Amino acid sequence: MKYIEAGNYEEMSRIAADMIAEQISGKPDCVLGLATGSTPVGTYKELIRRYEAGKLDFSKVRSVNLDEYIGLDGTNDQSYRYFMDHNLFDHVNIDKKNTNVPNGKAADPVKEGARYDELVASLGGTDIQILGIGHDGHIGFNEPDDVFYAATHEVELDDMTIDANARFFESRDKVPTKAITMGMWAIMQAKKIILIASGPDKKEIVDKFMHGPVTPRVPASILQCHRDVTVIYSPNK
Ligand code: F6R
DSSP states (O other): OEEEEOSSHHHHHHHHHHHHHHHHHHOTTOEEEEOOSSTTHHHHHHHHHHHHTTOOOOTTOEEEESEEETTOOTTSTTSHHHHHHHHTGGGSOOOGGGEEOOOTTOSOHHHHHHHHHHHHHHTTSOSEEEEOOOTTOOBTTBOSOSSOOOSOEEEEOOHHHHHHHGGGSSSGGGSOSEEEEOOHHHHHTOSEEEEEEESGGGHHHHHHHHHSOOBTTBGGGGGGGOSSEEEEEESOO
């Protein structure tokens, strides 16, 4: 794994945006694997800035997002579809038909998971996957468990994750308790992975997933088995 320590959040975001921009310029119809949460917001702002400066063209780009809350549809302002529209897609010339987020309203999450994995496969996999990391080591919403789950699947969110995400909701009891997330197959098939994290509170988990044992108790540790991972960490939020 390659490790880059950034001076601050803005620098972390710039370095991640540089890598994504290089990917889009080199392969205009590339497939981006995208994440939500607070960490990638600065990276998306950087990409929008470059698009507005005429330096990036998203017209042929395809994308697949990692996860979605169960029970929320794309019009709900807490859904990850809404997040992506507002933080990136509405501000660049990507064709929304080419953007994909798991369907949190699917009647059968198992079928939805299979559909999503087939979609990722039919796109030829992702060229570059952006990841954040939870304090418990989750990537996507693959929470600590006894096993790594390969398929896109439904998960019960951990209390720690619900606590962390409560900041985006009116109150903790409004945070959905379930999500649908890409499993390790769809994440690990990416040709290149960038994991971004910032703040002193993420230092311990970053050290642990990079240098500790590979275990489903620290889901991000599986990234030690991928051959092209860049971790960009800023000690400052
Ligand atoms: C979101 C996702 C999550 C977040 C993680 C960190 O799509 O997949 O794994 O990346 O919960 O969230 P933030 O960036 O808000 O600390």
